[in-house]
Amino acid sequence: MAPASCALCQNAKAILKRPKTGQQICKECFFYVFETEVHHTILEAQLFKPGDKVAIGASGGKDSTVLAYVMKTLNDRYKYGLELFLLSIDEGITGYRDDSLETVKRNQQQYDMPLKILSYDELYGWTMDAIVSRIGKKNNCTFCGVFRRQALDRGASTLNVDHIVTGHNADDIAETVLMNIMRGDIARLGRCTVICTQGEDTIKRSKPFKYAYEKEIVMYAYFKKLDYFSTECIYSPDAYRGHARAFLKDLEAARPSAIIDIIHSGEAFEVKEEIKATQKAQQTCMRCGYMSSNELCKACTLLEGLERGMANSVITDRARRKMDELRPAPDILRTIPQYRSPLPAVSVEVAPQS
């Protein structure tokens, strides 16, 4: 059978089948459509304006490595006028993050971007290794996720940037939509498909790979010969998310458009107004100044639990109240440094154009 010609340019020989559309296309056309779709996503959501300082959340994994490369390419090609930085968080996971940070350092050289590494140790006084040795693997992702989110904002604050972009891809977002429905997290469900979020005094955060399939990101890295660190986190035993991820992969195998279809579903609905009215209003953490829906932000609550040797009892709000009833927090307690946003206090939520 004669090799098929590219379904897009009709000229070159097709060498791959696009996971997103099923079309057989050539390598050059794949690069072009992949980059152009990301460009369209950026334009439609009006993510940047000329002169913006943008930090790329870089872990050394495939998504952030490709994101750094594509952001640099698009910034040069379409003259966005952005000043790009790499921002990495060192969670302190021996044998995992220390290796992946080496990849980030190589990226820094290759893409010629300034790099800032902020560690959990210097920010919270705890590494993930220490946390896991204290609490075990159970619930460790809760600590890591909460700490990472705040660490990114604080790192961005020290770089004085306007915007953080992360490598969340379409698979991640589809998985999150399903997860939030299955665990009834209506607040997160309402915002998980929003491409760009910004709290009152947090830095704008967006996901340019919102519509990019994970498989295409890997494909892009493969054909561009980008090197990335591909090991799964050694402390990643979130069984429930694992179920959701395996299910999503089954759906994708049955019909590849399922990923984008789930995102479309997530964009098509919203939380009813009467339900929104019952949700907690955002406030500022009385201890560290970071945004919070309670008096204390989640990171301060978790840190206090660690410091008091009661880490497992602060995962839920109810457990936290019980801990407080038991005995109040001592005055001498290691705390997170005060958060200072580089931005004026505004509240903006950019909805995706659908």
Add this chain to the structure above:
Amino acid sequence: MSSCGNPDSSEADALMPRRLKYGRSRDCVRCREKPGNIVIRHAVYCRDCFSPLVTLKFRKALQPSINASAGTSKRPRLKADGNLLMAFSGGLGSSLLLDIVHRIYFSNESVLNENEEPVGGKNHPRNADVWPSATVCYVEVCNAFPGMRDSTEELRTVVSQYPCFEYVATRIEDAFDRSWWLRVGGLPSFSQLSVDIGNPTSCDLSIISALFTPAERSPTDCLLAYLSSLPTQTAISTAIQTFIRILTLYTARSRGASHLLLGTSLTSLSISLISSISQGGGYTTREELQEEWTQSGIGSTEIAPTIRIVRPLRDVTMKECAAYARWNNITVVGKQRVPATTQGIHSLTKDFIVGLEKDYPSTVSTIARTCAKLAPKDAPKGSCLLCQRPMQHDIQEWKNRISIRSFGEAKLASDLHTPPNPHNNMPPPPLSSQSIDQTLSLTPHLCYSCHTTLTSRSSRGLKSTGSLPVPLPVWVSPPLLDSARVVNPDEDRGEVFQNRQPMRDAIAEYLLES
């Protein structure tokens, strides 16, 4: 991007500690006297307390929807606007539905108190006629798949246990049967509209029109042609579900029904919700839970009747349904598993949710409760011609923006910046010569989910049907032809033809020269 989430079975127990299967006591949590017979989400019930619990949930889910307006009374007299139609498949949920509806609303066995007055008062549904009549509708699908047996008569026997219910059997191929369409009061059409879905790279669905001829294909042939042209197992399963739903709705309308009851249990509802969301049906999540259907395409002088589609078992899990059926001796014939759909999204979702329910029993309830808190983001553009559910705006624009399928797409051309040509020696890409609105296409009349059903292909190889036109269900043609007349109001053509040959065939007898 996610660095968390490696499903490791050896770690699972350490992460999600299992709760005890039941609370502190093995005695019934309601009467606190008898030993429990069943555990429902960690609560134990005895057999005597369990059945009233199920019927209570049933009534709570159904009764607020019976009266056309809520009124001010806390316990209004239940009186529906029209008749009742119940969808029956022979499965567990619909068997329960028939039995409970019969017991509560049609048994006419008033329980009298010591003063010989009916217990519950005259407004109690047992003592008052809520619906004038009740029909049970079954849609037989055996002709869609070889090897399936016809269950029409078997189910007739089951329904005959309830003498006050009338049994109506329709067949899945009626979706392509003009005589059925006219019988249920559909608008007549002299065109058999077909669609071209054979092009594996195009997402546009061009319409091909043809006059009916004596040698036209039988409804079964049309059905088989339609199903065989669908690109995935998911699409086949979804098409069957859509056809059953629409056939039942039109049957309900022809019977003067104000309510259509479905035997969807909480488990089935959660499966439907996740399956629908996974197929892009997020905009109609509300309709998956509860729906009011008004037929589109009715003349402006008529008042279109509204049918409320209610799922009274939506708070009862499959396990509870099974226990209720067993302890109340309800005959369950069982549904035949539809072949050729086992790898579809609906089947995968079913396996996933049923499996998840074992380890995380509250998940199905959480899914339904979460989805009940959602609403569509924007006002609808109209109704989808295929599934007749609300349709969102700008579906094709969204699809085109997310995935570039050709270099001729308008979005590329209108890009604010000059896109580089991936092949410098290539001629510039041609722009599309026709926009969607300029040609008769089914695409702008379909919701996201139905369009995806017809166009989204599997990664396991492209299934191409060539250029054979695929017939469309009978309810699609009249409104589609109407819309074509609206697009070209100056041309009172009656019928729209895109190909020269059908045009010629239509006027052949008037041509003097062949």
